[in-house]
Amino acid sequence: VQVEESGGGSVQAGGSLKLSCIIAGLTFRDYVLGWFRQSPGPVREGISCISWSGASTYYPDSVKGRFTVTRDNAKNTMYLEMNGLKSEDTATYYCAAATFAPCVPGWETKVGEYDYKYWGQGTQVTVSS
Numbered sequence: 001v002q003v004e005e006s007g008g009g010s011v012q013a014g015g016s017l018k019l020s021c022i023i024a025g026l027t028f029r030d031y032v033l034g035w036f037r038q039s040p041g042p043v044r045e046g047i048s049c050i051s052w053s054g055a056s057t058y059y060p061d062s063v064k065g066r067f068t069v070t071r072d073n074a075k076n077t078m079y080l081e082m083n084g085l086k087s088e089d090t091a092t093y094y095c096a097a098a099t100f101a102p103c104v105p106g107w108e109t110k111v112g113e114y115d116y117k118y119w120g121q122g123t124q125v126t127v128s129s
Contacts, residue, residue: 001025001118005095008123011085019080019123021095026118028076029053032101034116035069035080037091037125044094046108048080049101060108063089087129092122 007019021033034049048069050057057069066085071078078095101107101114 001097003095003097003118003120005093005120005123008093008125010126010128013086013127013129015085015127016081016083017085017125019082019093019095019125021078021080021120023076023078023095023097023118026097028097029073031097031099031118032103032114033069033071033078034096034098034101034107034111035067035078036094036096036111037089038094038122039091045091046111047093049103049107050078051103056103058103058105058107082125085125085127087127090125090127092124094122095120 002024004022035047036044038044047063048059050069054071066083068081096116097118098114098116
């Protein structure tokens with residue numbers, strides 16, 4: 001399985017970026033997908049998830065209303081559109097796939113319990129104020 005994120009870069013506060021995640025080597029539509037980010041340090045934060053069909057999405061308060069996750073199962077690709085970027089959004093962003101990870105309120109507190117076993121190398125997002 002190969003997971004590859006792209007689309008990161010440097011923007012000013014208030015700007016926008018759109019990240020992409022391509023996953024090859026598995027049946028894409030069978031997996032729940034998530035976006036995560038990690039600033040320097042050990043903690044990886046879950047910031048969005050999307051169900052198999054794309055019908056269900058969830059965002060924690062830190063990004064709700066600013067970020068939008070979508071997926072195109074025909075292209076094995078997931079996207080994260082990020083608007084209104086803030087300096088605190090600066091991090092390395094990762095995507096991951098799991099066979100079971102209910103995309104419901106509280107998801108971000110339980111990501112360690114789910115089988116997100118396919119991860120990319122990450123793409124850097126830097127927001128300057």
